[in-house]
Every structure is written in structure tokens, then in C-alpha cells.
Amino acid sequence: MAESRPTPEPRPTPEPQASSHASSHSTSFDPWSPGFVADPYPAYAELRERGRLHYFEPSRQWLVPHHADVSALLRDRRLGRTYLHRFTHEEFGRTPPPEAHEPFHILNGNGLLDLEAPDHTRIRRLISKAFTPRTVEVLAPTVRRLAAELVDGLCAAGGGDLLAEVAEPLPVAVIAEMLGVPAADRALLRPWSADMCAMYELNPTEDAARRAVLSSLEFTAYLRELIAARRAAPGGDLLSALIAAQDAGDRLSEQEMISTCALLLNAGHEATVNTTVNGWWTLFRHPEQLAALRSGEVSLSTAVEELLRYDTPLQMFERWVLDDIEIDGTLVPRGAELALLFGSANRDPARFDRPDTVDLSRPDNPHVTFGAGIHYCLGAALGRLELGASFGELLRRAPTLRLVAEPEWKPGYVIRGVKELLVEM
Template sequence: MNQPTRAASGSAAPFDPWSAAFVADPYPAYAELRATGRAHYFEPTDQWLVPHHTDVSALLRDRRLGRTYLHRFTHEEFGRTAPPPEHEPFETLNGQGMLDLEPPDHTRIRRLVSKAFTPRTVEQLAPTVRRLAAGLVDDFVAQGGGDLLTAVAEPLPVAVIAEMLGIPESDRAPLRPWSAAICGMYELNPSEETARAAVRASLDFSAYLRELIAERRGNPGTDLISALIAAHDEGERLTEQEMVSTCVLLLNAGHEATVNTTVNGWWTLLRHPGQLAALRADHGLLPSAIEELMRYDTPLQMFERWVLDDIEIGGTVIPRGSEVALLFGSANRDPARFPDPDTLDLSRQENPHITFGAGIHFCLGAPLARVELAASFGELLRRAPGMRLVAEPEWNPGYVIRGVKELRVEL
């Protein structure tokens, strides 16, 4: 087996996540990565890039990897530097959410949250989602179009999560800015300015939620926060910090991906007029179309995990203490798994995309995301059948959570 020296590792030359051209279209680079190896060391971020669907899918389920290592090692034992003390508010908030925990804590928290966030909860919310989507699209149509991102894609999932959590409408304005600031830390090598913004947002969001939780303890309702307070299992309950972190995770994960799937999806459709015409002619294609749009242009391009015990990928040993970057966008275009992967096929039936992840960290909100996407795409297909692009969009600089700055259309 090859040892993981930099000389022996596959070349990651085409991978350039800080390049505007790469962010706009990373798929040719992914094809080159897949063609030249199964694991590529990328020195600028000290990560191993994994581009193949089979490997990504397997590693998402592999218990030798974790979203954290602190359940087994100290920073020093793992060969990593502890975050600076001034980042502590963000680290605490992020570190107590399910997405960045491993068993046994992850198991306990996910079990408790699942008691509140049930399929029945999502089912009961569906009429509210459709009502909110219809209202936003009504306004959009009345204005003759505009920026689809700010008019429909962004406000819908924020409103849905706020409704679920029981956040009053008058309190919702800061939610999207808080979320955007916190999610800035998920990009590669975030700047200190990004970290300061995330810390401020973490403090403000946490303080707001603690007040709301205290109010719900005394006056419970039918909202998700009240259900999280009440959730228990064999005497176990969520701590206040776990509840705060869960609420923030639900907002961040529950809308960032949905926003970008909506806008990137419409940008994709508008560039594929034949497929768009087929969808407009047959709205029954919508369920498979949504899955295909999530596969074709994945909103979360990369998912990172720590190597807790040595692993081997394609003959290369990746030692404990390393970080792997699972390239979701590449895996979803892998010709070994998808016939004609670079072809948009809204009627594609077998579509094992990994946009929602896999294993114990599979997205808890996937059913809700599908309800939201079906509602917004459905309303726009019905109410704006002649929607067309005004100008080619510009991409945000972020690569991990990838989306355009705006999508200006006319009706």
C-alpha cells in the first residue's frame, strides 16, 4: 500500500475552491479528480479529497470517521490545534448540534429530537408550507418577477422553520443574517473577519433562543421548541445548550440547502429549455425533477469528516488525525453510478444521490426539504409558466455551500 506522503498522493491540481471559475462550474475538475485517483491530498486545506460515489457513500457510514474527534481524543492527542478562545461562543453552539457530534451524544440527542421532529409533524406542516409558498409566489407574480432568491427561495424555508420553532413573525428579520454569518465558518479556511461575525451571530442567536425557551417552559405551545422541552426518553432530556444548538442547526441546515437548491435548480432549468418545457407540460414529473436537480447541481458540495482510525482508499493509507473532504458534487456526477451523469434528465428514476448525506448524519429534515421544494417549484410552474432569465447570475464566493447571489427573472 502507498503511504500518505504528499509525493505519493494523487494530484488535486484542478481543484481550486477559491477560484470564481471553479465555483461557477466545478464539474470538469471533478471529472479529472475521479479519472486520476480515489483520494487526493490537497495541501492548502490539509485535507484528502474523495471524489467517487462508492467511496463517499461508504465513508459516510464508516464509524472509523467522525464529525468530531473530541469524544475520543484531546486536540493534542489528535495532532490538531485547539480553536482560539475568542471563537468559543461559535464552537460551543456548533459543537453541541447533532451534525457535529458522534455517539453516544449524537445518538441520544437525535433520538430526543426525532421524538419532536416526526414525519407526522412534517405532514401536518405541509398545508402551511403550501400556503406560505403560494403567498410569496403571488407577490412575485404581481411584481412581474424580480430576484427569485430574495422574493421566494430565501423567505420560504426561513418562514417554515420559524413557524415550526414558534418564533413570532416580528422576531424573524435577524434569522437569515445570523444563519449566513454562522454558515460562513463552514467554508474552507475561513478568515478571522468571518470568525468574528460568526461569534457575534452565535451570541445573539443563542441569547434570543434562551429567552424564547424560558418563555415556552412557562407557557408551552404546539411549536417545536415546546416539543423539544417536553421530549424525554428513559429520564433523559435535552440540556438548554443542546436545545439552542438544535434550533440553530434546524434553521441553518433547514434553509441554506433549500435556498440554493431552489435558485440553482431554476438556473439549471432555464439553461435546459427542453427539460423545462417537459416539466411545464407535465407537473407529474415534479418529484423526480426535484431529485434530479439536487443531484445535478448539489447545494452542499463538500462534507468533511475526521479520520479516527487509519483507513485505506484505493491503496492509499490515510492515517488517524487526517481530515477527509467528501465531494458530494463529484459523487453525484459519477458515471460509475449514474448513466450520462452530465445530462439533466428530470424523469431519471433510479437516482441514489447523496445530497442529504447517509449514515447516522443523514439529514433529519430531508422530508421537510422535499415538501418545501415541491411547494415552491409547483407554485412557480403554475403561476409563472413563462418565467425567463433577465441576466446570467453571478456566483457567491463560497464553495462548500454553493449558490448564486441572485437570479433575476421576468414573467
């Protein structure tokens, strides 16, 4: 799944130019407010009603709330996930990140998510030779087995925290299986990912940056050792396939392989975890829809798409303006940053009928949860496989699953999810 770019450095964005169309930010849009994080959708409706573009001074970004604009701008080559392929930080009017943050930015900046052509094109082509639809298809029995084992454990205990017992362990186990990470080392992956993903939030703290740097160093060192082992003794795992992947003699560098593995862990499982728990929280609040799903009245695959749309795990996706662009009569200058509001786009009444209603049988569902354009989520098929497996096993093995207590939301807005989801049978 596509994720937001880390932004720890100051944002000296050019001030918004006067326009009869764009507006200054709405006071109800407050990504640091617990109330907003718990339910951002009324604020999104207000933004959509007020216009297509809004300047948000606290993060110095232009908010884009409409589905049509978000979809188009994801594909617009005047925008980029990085600007360093064309400009220095200084040329772009930006302050370079602190030197102490460099290990994080090296790890993050060499992954597909934060690259543009020609590097993005080359690396995605090489990765695609290893990460094929067939790779995902072969994984299906393993994913279902892992999901069944986790759900069995939850059932044997009579319930517990669905997030900790099922939602989190499944994608970590799957990516570990894919990369050939020994079972004894898998407990390391989730903390590393959580620390690094904290940098994707708006204006992360220096403490968050320190943790992300430490985890980046530890994860990089671990992967270097694992790559060396696979070079010496290749196996049938994805890491061995990445080492072997080549096109016209071109290969992935070691740093590109390390960054790819980190991206698969971070982008893949953070979204899957939050879609699982947010999705069950949605189902518990809409018992008639849950009953229809349990009875087989609606298909699981269609239901998963609706849960991905209704409560989007990634609320915002940021892109830099590489060349001046006009949106609804407003000139957004080079050096500015657009914040594409996925959560708002997925609730836009101009594109979705009754967007605030959960309809697990919704037939027309062009949500933007996995992004679009060249940064469309490479692991979308794997994410859907994991979600189908975990929801399917819970529906089959825990037909009386019910909520124990209303969950509390984590403070993060960009990657949005609850702290725990306590359930019982």
C-alpha cells in the same frame, strides 16, 4: 441537509504517505477561484479519472471524488464529524480554536451534525420524538400557503430576484413557524444563519469568524428567551415539543435545544435556498426539460431529486480520521481529514447514466445530497416538502417565468449558490 464542519484553526495534518494510488491535488481543483466555483464539474471529472484519493495541500485534506467511496465513507465508523469524544485537540495533533471563537463552537458543537455516539445517538433519539414524519405532514398546508403568498408577490411585481423574493423567505418562514418565532422577529434569522454558515467554508477569515461569533451570541440569547417563554407557556410548536421530549427520564439540555434550533435553521434553509435558485438556473438553461416539467410529462418529485443531484447545494462534507484507514492502497493516518466531494459523487459515471445530462425523469437516482449513515439529514423530508411547494407554485402561478440575466456566483464553495436570480413574467 448535512453541512460541512467549520475549520477556522490551522491544519497540521500528517503529510501524505507515498503511494502508487493517491495523487497530489490537481491544479484545476481550486475552491477559491470564481471560475471553479461557477463550474466545478470539469475539475471533478479530472479528479475521478486520476484516482480515488487526492491530497490537497492548501486545506491539508484528502479529496474523495467517487460515489462508491463517498457513500461508503459516510457510513464508516472509523471516521467522525468530531474527535473530541475520544481525543483532546493536542492528542489528535490539532491546534485548539482561538478562545475568542468559543461562542460559535459551543453553539455548533452541541448540534447533531458535529456529534458522535453516544451523544449523537441520545440527542437524535430525543429530537426524533418531536421532529416526526407526522410533524412534517402537518406542516404541508402551511408550507404550501407560504410558498403561494411569496410567489403571488413575485407575480404581482412582474418579476424580481427569485432568491430574495421566494427562495430565501420560504424556509426561514417555515422554520420560524415550526419553532414558534413571532413574525416580527423573523428578519433576524437569515442574517444570523448567513454569518454562521460562512464558517463552514475552507479556511474562513478572522473577519468571518468575528461575525459568526457575534451572531452565535445573539442567536443563543434570543433562543434562551424563547425557550423560557415556552417553558412557562407551552404551545403546539416544535420548540415546546423539544422541551417536553424525554426518553427513560432523559431530556435535552438547554444548550442542546439551542444548538438543535440553530442547526435546523442553518442546515435546513441554506440548502433549500441554493437548491431552489440553482435548480431554476438549471431549468432555464435546459428549456426542453422545463417544458416537460410544465406540461406534467415528468413528476415534480422526480424532478426535484434530479435537481438535487445535478447541481448539489453542499459540495463538500468533511470527516476526521479517528483510526488509520486504507483507501485504494493508501494509508490515511489518524488525525487526517477527508473531504467527501458530494458534487463529484453525484456526477460519477460509474453510478449515474449520462451524469452530466439533466434528466428530470431519471428513475434511478441515489444521490448523496442529504448524506448517509448516522448523519443523514434529519430535515430531508422537510427540505423536499419546501422544494416541492416552491417549484410547484412557480410552475402553476408563473408559467411564463423567464430569466433576465445570467447570475453571478457567491464566492463560497462548500455551500454553493448564486448571488441573485433575476426573473420576469
